[in-house]
Amino acid sequence: MLDERKRKILQAIIDDYISTAEPIGSRTIARKYNLGISPATIRNEMSDLEMLGYLEQPHTSAGRIPSARGYRFYVDCLLSPAKLSENDIALIESWYKTKVRRIDEVFQETAKILSRVTRNVSIVSAPQMRQCTFRYIQFLPLDEERVIVVLVSDTGLIENKVIKIPQEISLEDLQKIAHRINLRLTGMSFDSIKSSLLHEIKREILQQENLFEAAMELLREALAINSTEKVYLGGTTQLLEQPEFRDVDKVKSLLGVLEEERVLCDILQRQNNQGVLVTIGQENKFSVIKDCSMVQATYHIDGQIVGTIAVLGPTRMEYGKVMAVIEFMNQHLSQLLNKYKV
Amino acid sequence: MLDERKRKILQAIIDDYISTAEPIGSRTIARKYNLGISPATIRNEMSDLEMLGYLEQPHTSAGRIPSARGYRFYVDCLLSPAKLSENDIALIESWYKTKVRRIDEVFQETAKILSRVTRNVSIVSAPQMRQCTFRYIQFLPLDEERVIVVLVSDTGLIENKVIKIPQEISLEDLQKIAHRINLRLTGMSFDSIKSSLLHEIKREILQQENLFEAAMELLREALAINSTEKVYLGGTTQLLEQPEFRDVDKVKSLLGVLEEERVLCDILQRQNNQGVLVTIGQENKFSVIKDCSMVQATYHIDGQIVGTIAVLGPTRMEYGKVMAVIEFMNQHLSQLLNKYKV
DNA sequence: GTTAGCACTCTAGTTAATAGAGTGCTAACA
DNA sequence: TGTTAGCACTCTATTAACTAGAGTGCTAAC
Numbered sequence: 001m002l003d004e005r006k007r008k009i010l011q012a013i014i015d016d017y018i019s020t021a022e023p024i025g026s027r028t029i030a031r032k033y034n035l036g037i038s039p040a041t042i043r044n045e046m047s048d049l050e051m052l053g054y055l056e057q058p059h060t061s062a063g064r065i066p067s068a069r070g071y072r073f074y075v076d077c078l079l080s081p082a083k084l085s086e087n088d089i090a091l092i093e094s095w096y097k098t099k100v101r102r103i104d105e106v107f108q109e110t111a112k113i114l115s116r117v118t119r120n121v122s123i124v125s126a127p128q129m130r131q132c133t134f135r136y137i138q139f140l141p142l143d144e145e146r147v148i149v150v151l152v153s154d155t156g157l158i159e160n161k162v163i164k165i166p167q168e169i170s171l172e173d174l175q176k177i178a179h180r181i182n183l184r185l186t187g188m189s190f191d192s193i194k195s196s197l198l199h200e201i202k203r204e205i206l207q208q209e210n211l212f213e214a215a216m217e218l219l220r221e222a223l224a225i226n227s228t229e230k231v232y233l234g235g236t237t238q239l240l241e242q243p244e245f246r247d248v249d250k251v252k253s254l255l256g257v258l259e260e261e262r263v264l265c266d267i268l269q270r271q272n273n274q275g276v277l278v279t280i281g282q283e284n285k286f287s288v289i290k291d292c293s294m295v296q297a298t299y300h301i302d303g304q305i306v307g308t309i310a311v312l313g314p315t316r317m318e319y320g321k322v323m324a325v326i327e328f329m330n331q332h333l334s335q336l337l338n339k340y341k342v
Numbered sequence: 343m344l345d346e347r348k349r350k351i352l353q354a355i356i357d358d359y360i361s362t363a364e365p366i367g368s369r370t371i372a373r374k375y376n377l378g379i380s381p382a383t384i385r386n387e388m389s390d391l392e393m394l395g396y397l398e399q400p401h402t403s404a405g406r407i408p409s410a411r412g413y414r415f416y417v418d419c420l421l422s423p424a425k426l427s428e429n430d431i432a433l434i435e436s437w438y439k440t441k442v443r444r445i446d447e448v449f450q451e452t453a454k455i456l457s458r459v460t461r462n463v464s465i466v467s468a469p470q471m472r473q474c475t476f477r478y479i480q481f482l483p484l485d486e487e488r489v490i491v492v493l494v495s496d497t498g499l500i501e502n503k504v505i506k507i508p509q510e511i512s513l514e515d516l517q518k519i520a521h522r523i524n525l526r527l528t529g530m531s532f533d534s535i536k537s538s539l540l541h542e543i544k545r546e547i548l549q550q551e552n553l554f555e556a557a558m559e560l561l562r563e564a565l566a567i568n569s570t571e572k573v574y575l576g577g578t579t580q581l582l583e584q585p586e587f588r589d590v591d592k593v594k595s596l597l598g599v600l601e602e603e604r605v606l607c608d609i610l611q612r613q614n615n616q617g618v619l620v621t622i623g624q625e626n627k628f629s630v631i632k633d634c635s636m637v638q639a640t641y642h643i644d645g646q647i648v649g650t651i652a653v654l655g656p657t658r659m660e661y662g663k664v665m666a667v668i669e670f671m672n673q674h675l676s677q678l679l680n681k682y683k684v
Numbered sequence: 685g686t687t688a689g690c691a692c693t694c695t696a697g698t699t700a701a702t703a704g705a706g707t708g709c710t711a712a713c714a
Numbered sequence: 715t716g717t718t719a720g721c722a723c724t725c726t727a728t729t730a731a732c733t734a735g736a737g738t739g740c741t742a743a744c
Contacts, residue, residue, distance in 0.1 A: 061725040240594040252582040403694040
């Protein structure tokens with residue numbers, strides 16, 4: 001659709017704008033990039049590119065900047081698949097190694113690394129337990145009134161919670177109940193453990209005389225552990241580095257949104273294909289980030305979607321690098337999680 | 343030291359400055375606060391107050407603003423102990439109630455509430471396990487290569503971690519070891535569990551033939567769980583609301599610091615008395631927050647210091663309200679934690 | 685001791701002027 | 715026909731000059 005020369009000029013403009021954040025004029029292009037044509041010719045081409053919607057002008061006598069459509073074309077057609085630099089890879093791997101591995105630390109650390117390498121805000125959603133498979137439930141003693149419920153998933157996720165128990169139930173009772181529950185639920189996905197099933201188990205335990213009611217309550221509470229999805233955020237400070245966020249009010253509105261965990265979950269779109277997804281400007285559903293771009297990928301365990309990692313920044317983003325980082329980190333994280341898996 | 347009239351004027355100026363963030367002139371004071379004296383008189387008094395170091399002038403023809411010393415006097419002598427409004431109390435309690443109680447959620451929630459009510463940044467340090475008492479250690483199965491170590495403290499803190507086990511050790515072996523360890527360590531503070539003691543236990547287990555080496559490694563790893571102190575941060579966005587942080591660079595440097603968990607720990611000073619501690623401007627040891635003030639309190643369980651809650655904001659802070667909130671939340675949190683305690 | 689009056693100071697905001705970057709058009713050129 | 719040089723025109727950002735306003739500090743009167 002675009003001839004070779006237009007592509008080259010568009011690429012030059014976008015590359016330049018990404019690194020300088022300043023509108024680019026025809027002279028600059030002619031000087032910096034040896035395309036063998038004069039500024040005047042470039043001017044004509046730029047005018048065409050603007051007509052076609054790939055560029056826009058902040059005002060008449062300024063240079064051009066890429067439009068959302070320009071970025072889209074850049075990402076889809078102009079970007080050669082970049083490889084991460086040796087340096088970055090080494091950096092990433094060393095960071096991962098230094099930290100002790102508790103599973104939630106892995107996510108926190110991933111968010112941190114992502115933001116440092118890309119110099120943008122990162123969002124990492126942890127696997128939702130509800131998508132995992134039930135492995136077992138266990139009760140540990142705490143005191144006369146309370147026990148610790150430990151819920152373990154197939155993927156090695158562990159949740160614990162302190163809950164009250166009625167006086168009439170002993171720890172031994174609970175452990176018996178846990179045993180029964182485990183027999184019935186092991187291997188099922190948390191999602192498929194519906195209340196109908198719980199009713200069945202309840203009937204079974206009913207024969208175990210009077211403790212069913214309390215026990216059921218307990219179980220329901222225990223299974224409620226995994227209701228909220230966890231999201232890890234990294235490098236919100238990076239926002240302030242970007243010239244497009246020189247304005248405090250802009251930062252404020254964006255940071256405000258990022259603090260809301262629920263909104264974050266919504267922003268991340270679950271997707272099923274393995275690739276890296278780039279959303280540019282208004283393509284985002286949420287108006288707060290309509291002048292931001294997001295690069296995200298979803299990681300899997302055994303083909304099951306478990307979570308998403310993403311980088312959020314201004315539309316003027318180093319797409320090539322960010323995409324490479326996201327891809328690399330995604331693989332890395334998947335590997336790491338598979339180690340934890342049974 | 344200051345006569346009644348000077349106090350009244352100083353109080354008026356600081357009150358006004360706290361709410362407006364603008365330098366105050368003598369006319370304004372005369373108009374807003376009915377002190378029964380003319381602007382000229384107030385001017386003289388203000389001049390005195392400046393000489394004494396309680397006020398300062400941004401430039402000759404501007405009004406006066408409080409100095410750090412002025413704030414200090416205000417906090418120490420002028421502030422009548424404020425009570426929280428019914429409204430705020432209701433708000434706080436409703437917030438606490440809505441959330442499910444997992445112990446780390448309590449801290450996260452506390453940070454959030456603190457920042458919302460005070461409209462400032464809040465910092466909450468969680469109890470360090472090392473200051474708590476060992477209750478028991480338990481191993482739960484995960485797969486052939488890994489087990490989950492669960493560490494439970496006296497205060498109801500629970501830590502878990504997935505660790506590798508050498509092939510030659512069975513889960514039963516581990517449980518025996520756990521039993522022995524528990525016999526020896528229960529009731530001791532984590533801090534007092536030194537390597538010398540571990541050596542002793544090692545010798546004991548040694549008789550249990552070949553698994554001591556691996557088991558010790560395991561235990562050491564397990565006990566390392568609680569090495570890092572956890573800090574919860576709330577409402578960093580609130581910073582941007584304050585006019586003193588209109589400047590992006592200021593925000594950047596402060597937010598950058600707040601992202602470093604280690605620095606946060608250092609900023610919070612452990613203190614032994616029960617009261618609320620106010621640190622104003624340069625009184626802070628850390629230069630990054632030298633134009634900030636901090637209000638903090640330390641919460642206890644059984645007289646043991648376990649953690650700190652704090653509010654950080656510009657020196658121009660609603661000290662009265664913030665102090666009241668900190669005090670209230672501190673008590674509230676202590677109660678809550680004592681519920682979790684054995 | 686308090687107050688009114690007044691000259692003086694400093695800032696923040698407004699206006700005016702200027703330099704610079706960039707465009708678009710026209711006409712010449714290969 | 716595509717490319718290029720030249721030039722007038724446009725718009726912004728920066729600087730400089732100016733002004734209004736708020737506030738002080740001093741003096742003299744009450």
